[in-house]
Amino acid sequence: MNANDQTAQGEPATKAARPRIPLDEIRAQVEQCRRCPLCDGRTNTVFGVGNPNARVLIVGEAPGKNEDLQGEPFVGAAGKYLNELLAIAGLVREDVFIANVLKCRPPSNRDPRPEEIELCAPYLREQTRTINPEYIVTLGNFATKFILKTDVGITRLRGTLQQAGRFRVFPIFHPAAALYDGKKREALENDFVTLGELLGTRKA
Numbered sequence: 370m371n372a373n374d375q376t377a378q379g380e381p382a383t384k385a386a387r388p389r390i391p392l393d394e395i396r397a398q399v400e401q402c403r404r405c406p407l408c409d410g411r412t413n414t415v416f417g418v419g420n421p422n423a424r425v426l427i428v429g430e431a432p433g434k435n436e437d438l439q440g441e442p443f444v445g446a447a448g449k450y451l452n453e454l455l456a457i458a459g460l461v462r463e464d465v466f467i468a469n470v471l472k473c474r475p476p477s478n479r480d481p482r483p484e485e486i487e488l489c490a491p492y493l494r495e496q497t498r499t500i501n502p503e504y505i506v507t508l509g510n511f512a513t514k515f516i517l518k519t520d521v522g523i524t525r526l527r528g529t530l531q532q533a534g535r536f537r538v539f540p541i542f543h544p545a546a547a548l549y550d551g552k553k554r555e556a557l558e559n560d561f562v563t564l565g566e567l568l569g570t571r572k573a
């Protein structure tokens with residue numbers, strides 16, 4: 370089996386590939402979803418946003434307060450910082466697609482629970498199949514561990530090119546974790562330089 374026969378999570382694909390589900394259809398499923406108890410506390414589901422043909426899929430953890438209120442990922446201070454980081458790589462938001470592992474906000478921004486991740490994961494899997502990016506950029510520990518199926522932490526993996534099935538995976542710190550931590554900021558900014566070089570989008 371070669372890498373093209375696998376999904377992002379390394380699962381074997383069926384011989385006759387399933388047709389890709391249009392993003393609008395996946396979005397409609399998410400909007401109706403009541404698979405886990407997080408549906409009870411949400412204001413909005415946060416499906417994700419961006420270029421449906423993006424070369425880069427950015428995967429975060431879960432919606433926070435502002436994301437839940439607006440139904441969009443990365444809209445607060447971390448979102449503004451993410452825009453600055455994308456610019457370092459020679460990208461704008463419209464170039465990439467941004468989604469989270471969980472589509473509904475955990476109460477008080479607590480960590481996602483394994484059972485919630487398991488129930489919500491099929492949506493991200495379908496988004497990934499449909500967008501079919503070259504690179505998946507994972508933000509922070511939860512997204513990185515989920516996509517790479519690893520217990521190795523983000524501090525060791527950040528800035529190193531990994532592979533999950535046929536996708537190149539580039540783990541980096543979560544921008545929210547780096548906002549007030551100078552060392553993490555420096556690492557994050559260096560990693561976006563590398564990302565721009567990998568993509569060939571970085572301006573000299």
Ligand code: SF4
Nearest residue numbers: 402405408472473489
């Ligand atoms: S977090 Fe995911 S699985 Fe849980 S209700 Fe929301 S969309 Fe459904």
